[in-house]
Each structure stands twice: as structure tokens, then as C-alpha cells.
Amino acid sequence: MPAKYDGRINLGSESKGEKPGYLSLGIGAFIFIMIFSTVFMLMGGQYHKSDQNNSIKNQEPEDKITISVQAGVMESNGSAIMACSPRISGNVANLAEAGNNVALDATRTGSLDRINGTMDGYKIKTNDRGYKDNNQRRGDRKGMTMVINPEDLDKPPSPLDDWRIMLVNADNPVPKGYSLRLTNIEGYFLFDERAANDLKDLIKDCRQETNYQLKVRTGYRSYTLQESLYRTKIRSHLNRGKSRTEAERLTRNYIAVPGTSEHEIGLAVDFNILTLDFENTPAFKWLEKNAHKYGFILRYPRDKQSITKIKYEPWHFRYVGPVHARIMKSYDLCLEEYVDYLKN
DSSP, X not given: OOOOOOSOOOOOOOOTTOOOOHHHHHHHHHHHHHHHHHHHHHHHHHHHHHHHHHHHHTOOTTXXXXXXXXXXOOOOSSOOOOOOOEEEOOOHHHHHHHHHHHHHHHHHHTXXXXXXXXXXXXXXEEOOTXXXXXXXXXXXXXXXXXXXXXXGOOOXXXXXXXXXXXXXXXXXXXXXXXXXXXXEETTTEEEEHHHHHHHHHHHHHHHHHHOOOOOEEEOOOOHHHHHHHXXXXXXXXXXXXXXXXXXXXXXXXXXXXXXXXXGGGTOEEEESOSSGXXXXXXXXXXXXXXXXXXXXXXXSOGGGHHHHOSOOOTTEEEEOOHHHHHHHHHXXXXXXXXXXXXXX
């Protein structure tokens, strides 16, 4: 009567007086290895897939986020939208650095047209020209991935290296040899060409939404022009009987010493009326609510005069880029405070 099969594999017998069953031993080992390998592969694939997706799946949309470049998934070689796995952060410095990283990495992909950073995330427009089946490549914009060359993922620069938040004031003069490319705004005024489109959009939208003719009064100024304005104002005070010291002090309340004006780096703009009356216009009220969306901040607020060392100027706005502007607006920081926070 044949013995019952008990589910065990016979690896051969080494009973006294018998030779080892090498053939059975080899077959048993082979079957064991195959079963182990199959189980390992299935488990490995499952865990890999889970790890890859959990960071996106578990993120709450209302959380303030930074964007982790390392969590990005390599996919299509087309113009993919960047929406890397978010990482929770309540740190202003991290938010600023995230905005800086987004701009840097999107530029490397060649797909960035414009960044509109928000405190709750980032909305990034991309350029899909030059590829077939663009609609398919764009995919669902709720869960996009980015295409980054792995060797480009070096250490990101400090947000303080961002040209948008270059601090220029009495204690921080324009760097020697600083150069920039300028472009015309409405045919009359010059502005840094990297920020010109945002300024044009701001002017156009303000006019459409307020029916007020917002106009640029001053954009870029050369050192020579700044010096001329500064000396003219001093002479005006001297002619009114002020001492030289008093005349210079009063002048510096509104006109920066040559070499220390933001106008000299092409990122400052004065609008319409260079008096306090401008704050009573529909344009100013619109700018207060919306300028940060275009990357602009009110540079010299009324409640920050002790920090900026400049009197309140409702007509003077400074370009810092949408990401930085939204952070500064949300935390009520002037540029000096924001840069100081990032430093420390």
C-alpha cells in the first residue's frame, strides 16, 4: 500500500547503509529557491509601489506646503507639470527656499513660463510646445510629475541668492558692477526684463478691474539720474533756509542717496501721483489687495518706517516675485524683515 503524501519534499535519505539521494536534494533545493524568489519579488514590488505613492496620497490639500524635489517621480520626457510630493512646513524660510527650488528646477526642464506661488501650494504654468499628443502628456493636473535630470539635483541655492529679493537701501548699496537687461514699459519707462511681463499684467488688470488709468511714473533710474534728483532736492531745502545737515536728512526721507536706490536695479516702480493722495485712488486700493499676486509689494508701508528708514510712499512698489510677495503679504513683512528672517 503506497504511503500517504504528507506535503514534505523528500530531500533524500542518509540512513545507515544507504547512499545520499543527490538528485532529490538538488530538485528540492531548486523548487525552494524558485518559491522564495517569487514571494520576494511580489512583496518587493508591492512595497515599492506603496512607498512611491503614499507621500502624495496622504497629503492634506489645505496644509501649507513646501515642494520636495527629491520626492518627484521620473516619467515622461515631454513637458511635464511639476507637482512633487509636498512636505508639511510652517517655516517661512523653507517656503521661500521651496519657491526658489521650483523656479530653479522648472527652468532646468525648460518648461516654466511663470510661477504663481501661494502659501497653500504652487500653481505652475508650463509650455508644452514641440511635443505630439500634448493633451495626453499634460494629463490630470491634480497629480502631475516632473522631469528632472538626476545630475542636476545638486544642492539648491539659498533663497538670499535670488535676484528678486536683492535688498538695496542705505546699508546695502547696489553691488559694484551689477548689470541687468532692461526693456520698455509702455514705450516710456525701463524695467528689468525678467519682471516686465508681470508689471505689464498688473497694469492691464488694474485698469480693467478699476476703470482707473494706472500709469508708471518712474521705473529704472541710472546712478547719474538718481544723483541729479538727490542734489536738486537738497538745494531745494537749502533755499528754504535749512542747514546742510538738515537738508540732507529731509532729502533722504524720500530720495535715496545715489547708489542705494532700488530704482537703480530696475525692480522698483512709482505709479501716477507721487503724493499721499495716491492712497485714495481706486488703483491703490486694488494694488493693496492684488499686487502680491503679480510679485509686487508696497515697499515702504506706513507702519514700517522705523525699519525701512523711508517715509510712507503709497506710490512706490517693488518686484520680489510671486512666491516671495505672497509670503511677505501673509506674514506682514517688509523686505528688510523678510531678508533678516531668512538670514537668521
